[in-house]
Amino acid sequence: MAIILGDNQYGKAENRVVRIYRDSARHEIRDLNVSTALRGPFEPAYLDGNQTNVLPTDTQKNTAFAFAKSHGVETIEKFGLDLARHFVHDVDPVVGARIEIEEYAWERAVVDGVEHDHTWLRKGQEIRTAAVTVDASGEHVVGGLKDLVLLKSTGSEFAGFLEDEYTTLQETHDRVMATSLVAQWRFTSVDVDWDATYAGIKQIMVKQFATLQSLALQQTLWHMGRAVLEAYPFIAEVRLKAPNKHHFVVDLSPFGLDNPGEVFIAADRPYGLIEATVLRDDAPDAGDAWRISAGLA
Secondary structure: OOOOOOOEEEEOOEEEEEEEEOOOOOOEEEEEEEEEEEEOOHHHHHOOOOOOOOOHHHHHHHHHHHHHHHOOOHHHHHHHHHHHHHHHHHHOOEEEEOOOOOOEOOOEEEEEEEEEEEEEEEEOOOOEEEEEEEEEEEEEEEEEEEEEEEEEEEEEEEOOOHHHHHHOOOOOOOOOEEEEEEEEEEEEEEEEEEOHHHHHHHHHHHHHHHHHOOHHHHHHHHHHHHHHHHHOEEEEEEEEEEEEEEEEEEOOOOHOOOOOOOOOEOHHHHHHHEEEEEOOOOOOOOOOOOOOOOOOO
């Protein structure tokens, strides 16, 4: 028996990069959390402590900040590609790079009915994500979002499920359905209008959640993923994760009150966790597109 070193990578996680454009009276802001990871012949660093091939994680941090200035932050997908390409093509002996980015959205403050030029309020709907991998197999981009909290007060059922001696859940044909959605989608091209595609995918997912008479959260995820693939031929697969944020009707009968589905208790745990991958049967190989580093995107 031999003990060997398996897959490895190293990098700088969670660099908070805020890029403000101040070249006109009306400023613009992009607020990112950037993680980098490099892959290559780094075994000597692990096995012998030999750092000859190791580009310091501090250098990776500095590169992220420098690129925010020199390359700008047009979209997180393009920024991730710029960084990954640099590490792979310009830094020996790096053979692969993984860039994971979260973006925090801001909206302009409104003062006396007018948008202010240099003041913003944090928007809280969701966090946009991107994961970019560049290596010998090509360039892979995974877009996404997380913490998109959705709730509908009707249009959801759960009935006809398997029961055994431990089952106490009652069937329902009218319930609150809520979740905090995590969605990721893998592109087959890097020639993409990133912002327009992101907005379109989010709109499709919200529409499916809202309009489908859902027999289960599983069914809703399937319809979300399928609708995205039907709309965007350059997306190979969609991965979805949705905790079921349960809302239970409160028994108000001890107080002489009727409660026909109007007052609920929102339970944060335990919760059902529903996951699904929806993909084309001819989807190209993903390579290392899903091999995470910091796990933020």
